[in-house]
Amino acid sequence: MTTTHATFIVERTYSASPQRIFAAWSDPVAKRAWFVEGEGWEIESYAVDFREGGTETSRFRFLKGEETFGEKTFFGNNTVFNEIVPNERIVFTYSMDRNGVRFSVSLASVELKHAAGGTRLIFTEAGAFFDGADGPKMREAGWNELLQKLDDHLVEGA
Amino acid sequence: MTKRTTSHATFVIERELEHPPAKVFAAYSNQHSKAKWFVGPEEWRQSDHQLDFRVGGNESVSGGPPHGPVHKFNGEYWDIIENERIVIAYEMHMDDTRTSISLGTTEFKSAPTGTRLIYTEQCVFLDGHDNVHDRERGTQDLLNQLETFLSI
Numbered sequence: 001m002t003t004t005h006a007t008f009i010v011e012r013t014y015s016a017s018p019q020r021i022f023a024a025w026s027d028p029v030a031k032r033a034w035f036v037e038g039e040g041w042e043i044e045s046y047a048v049d050f051r052e053g054g055t056e057t058s059r060f061r062f063l064k065g066e067e068t069f070g071e072k073t074f075f076g077n078n079t080v081f082n083e084i085v086p087n088e089r090i091v092f093t094y095s096m097d098r099n100g101v102r103f104s105v106s107l108a109s110v111e112l113k114h115a116a117g118g119t120r121l122i123f124t125e126a127g128a129f130f131d132g133a134d135g136p137k138m139r140e141a142g143w144n145e146l147l148q149k150l151d152d153h154l155v156e157g158a
Numbered sequence: 159m160t161k162r163t164t165s166h167a168t169f170v171i172e173r174e175l176e177h178p179p180a181k182v183f184a185a186y187s188n189q190h191s192k193a194k195w196f197v198g199p200e201e202w203r204q205s206d207h208q209l210d211f212r213v214g215g216n217e218s219v220s221g222g223p224p225h226g227p228v229h230k231f232n233g234e235y236w237d238i239i240e241n242e243r244i245v246i247a248y249e250m251h252m253d254d255t256r257t258s259i260s261l262g263t264t265e266f267k268s269a270p271t272g273t274r275l276i277y278t279e280q281c282v283f284l285d286g287h288d289n290v291h292d293r294e295r296g297t298q299d300l301l302n303q304l305e306t307f308l309s310i
Contacts, residue, residue: 001239001242001243003243003263003265003278005168005170005263005278005280007166007168007280080234080247082247082249082256082259083249083256083259083284085162089162089164091259091282091284093234093236093247093259093261095236095237102213102237105236105237105245105247105261106261107247107259107260107261107280107282109164109166109282111162111164122164124164124166124282126166126168126280126281126282127261127280128237128245128261128263128278130237
């Protein structure tokens with residue numbers, strides 16, 4: 001049994017205001033659009049209650065599961081929002097499961113800061129990655145993709 | 159307006175304990191045991207200790223020096239492997255201000271003399287409250303109390 005701890009930071013500058021970016025995290029419809037929907041995944045369930053102490057849960061099928069893991073593969077995500085400061089900061093704890101087996105637990109913060117022409121977003125994740133986990137490198141790549149999708153979502157909705 | 163700062167830090171504490179992993183793990187999983195060592199300094203007043211030791215279960219305790227602020231601990235368990243690993247996420251409040259949020263991993267490894275305990279805490283300190291040096295020192299104190307409890 002192994003446990004690997006790691007911290008990574010992803011920073012990105014958006015042309016949207018902190019208010020608009022915060023709304024993309026706080027509004028369930030917007031959040032689902034950039035955070036949950038994605039090619040290659042089939043969403044089984046998604047629910048979010050965006051408030052301190054509230055939870056977000058999703059369960060989705062990885063369509064290439066048989067090819068990649070040799071079996072029908074479902075991923076589960078459970079989040080608890082620890083701290084919410086509108087337009088400024090969100091801190092949350094989340095776990096990832098594959099076919100019911102937990103493979104990581106992370107503490108993440110999102111900071112929104114005014115920047116020239118928009119907003120600087122600083123995403124910091126400190127995670128504990130267990131046996132069979134994707135590991136911090138892949139997780140960082142995943143968040144880079146998600147924050148790009150957030151950008152696309154903001155541009156489409158402009 | 160509060161100046162928002164979000165400060166991330168990680169510390170690791172290792173202890174060699176002359177007790178088998180199952181005994182050390184039980185000091186964490188059993189409420190009566192944990193309440194004996196997971197406490198503030200002797201002169202502090204303190205609330206009841208609550209523990210629901212299962213994934214998704216909560217733990218809470220609060221206390222503080224006489225006439226001082228109340229330190230509140232509220233945790234939730236995220237991963238438990240019996241005798242091997244415990245992962246908790248916990249928040250600290252000073253009176254009504256949230257001062258930090260942490261992810262704490264305790265690993266219990268069999269060692270020739272008993273158990274090698276590895277505690278890793280990944281913390282976020284909010285708005286300049288608290289800091290990693292004090293947190294690590296406080297955690298060292300708690301682990302000293304765990305050792306004393308185990309040796310009785």
